[in-house]
Amino acid sequence: MQDRFLIVTSSPHIKSSVTTQRIMLDVLIALAPTLAASVWLFGPRTLFVTGISVACCVFFEFISQKLMKRPSTLYDLSAIVTGTLLAFCLPPSIPLWILPIGAFFAIVVVKQIFGGIGQNFANPAITARIVLFLSFAAYCSDWTSPFAWLGKADAVSSATTLVSSETLPPFTDLLFGMRGGCIGETCAITLILGGIYLLARRIISPIIPLSYIASTVLLCFAFGTDPIRTLFGGGLLLGAIFMATDYSTTPVAPLGKLIFGLGCGVITALIRAFGSFPEGVSFAILIMNILTPIIDRTVKTKPIGDDD
């Protein structure tokens, strides 16, 4: 008999370096330029708001997993991603006491109660944002003008650039995010940069962002809205690149992804054109999140060599 033992497992015996943690880190890296842009545009308060939001999400993740006696998954960084995205879709002037409420909804109600990472049926950040918007409409529609923190502009402008009575800022201003809006939705150039990074790292597939953005712009154009306003006026880029590409809550198959993207586009355009809210991105993504299990069940990949 041998005096030493060899390890025996099933194949394969090597694994790629990609981990859930690395994927979430890549998303955070992709979000970082937009956070920096928000500080430049709206002042250091955005950094503070994001920090509090992240801290609340991490806290609720830790506490709920302790109470539910589940192994902690803090290491996978997903709570930090949720916290950042939640802050990104709130206005810069959001009162800080609202953040723990949003974080509670995102992490406890939407994510952990349904079984934690990978099991949630809706995007935690999107759902929390909708809850906050419907509950605290006044605080959540208080749009700070860019550079107001430097005393260069009026402190508050009332409406978003999505409302067509508002004059549209020049194109370059829009590209760099110089308009009122949520913390992380205004700076188009950093959002697109982040999207390109995620595509290059193969974290996301281009199908959802492209089909979502293209269908929204086309439909809104048909309803009489300037494509520039559609694209850069609201939260379409943030939603299409970072929210509608969440793995757990979107279809797996390429065709399913296409249906999801087009569905988001149609709903966003309909809400923007005919709904009582100026913005429809978060509702569109939530509705399509709910439809995702049905899409997944209907659209399956056809295996090669399956002839019956």
Add this chain to the structure above:
Amino acid sequence: MFNFSERMRGVHLDHRKRSRMNQTVFMPSPATVEISLSQHIGAPCEPLVAVGDSVFVGQKIADSSAFISAPIHSSVSGRVSGITERLGANGRMTRAIVIESDGLDTPDPSIAPPKVNDQASFLEAVRNSGLVGLGGAGFPTHVKLAAKNINTLYINLAECEPYITTDNREVFEFATDIIDGIRTVLKYTGIPKAVIVIERNKPIAAQILSELCADIETVSIKVIGSRYPKGAEKVLVYEAGGPLIGRGKLPADLGVIILNVSTVSYIAKYLRTGMPLVRRRLTVDGDKIKNPGNFSVAVGTSAGALLDFAGIDSSQINMLLAGGVMMGSCLIDLDTPILKNTNALICLERYASRNKTPCIKCGRCIRVCPIKLMPAAIEKAYDRGDVQELKALDVDLCINCGCCSYSCPAKRDLSHKNQLAKELLKNAK
């Protein structure tokens, strides 16, 4: 972009073919060999010798009357000292003949080049040689060659597993045997043409073979991209422009045969010398191995003896694989003997972590699956014992390449579950 095209995907792996430029080293026969009676897919052989018998190199020591089987020959000269049982890499007990070598390596005096003049005598000769697929699967070659109505012979030189270079060395050292072997097979089986399929990461081998078969109309070279698992039969034939081997079909059903390059080369060697398959070349390498190489080893040599000969400190090894890192199986101990179809011994100090985290539905397993299965869904269906769902998910088409497990960020054992699910489905029928 939408991945609607019927491309068989897979993964890019670090090639680690460090041993490809190292000349094959001849390892003298060890003092003892343990020759397994189950060296191939199909029925195990029955011993033809008894304890105490004297044997020569190349003497037939075991055979079977089953159609899918190949005879087994002694790789040393000496005395049969026992017939033992050993837990094989497949988890089943197999019998083995233990032979003490006299150190002389005296060949069997009856060995002579076989007389071949038609298909029947050719197939008979291939069977007598004990040849099985040397690429790893170990399917008896004469059974493959007996198929009727074949239009193309594919020669597999993909060698898509990391580390392994034994087929590449075959081209560097015995290129003319490869071409001779192919022409012989075409001549006696009546197959009209052969295609040598090479992965792009072996340009020198492709160059050598292109020059050799430049004037041969019936043999052509097809270079394909290097992406694991291009060497899997289904993938290889499809990538080379051949038919799609669908559910429950054998390649021969679609008019094709696939032979490994070392297998076809051995046919030429056997017809020239008449020496049955008692030695083979295999790659010895691993993550912390400083002196990788290819070795010509007597069948039945223990893994430990080969490692000692190769100058590898086996105390540093945590995992020892027969075959590649993607599809090879773990050896249980260092005494495990080399089989005819062992194409590599891979020594790993670091092995893949089995710590799994929850599935995040990222879809990477679907993206990399050459068959386009949904491994994450299969895992869930298997865990709840849902046979209907497993059937709907077509798990029976899985080729066990391991791409899903490899690429899973949650490090879930997807391909392992696929195999369990296949068993469950088979037993439920």
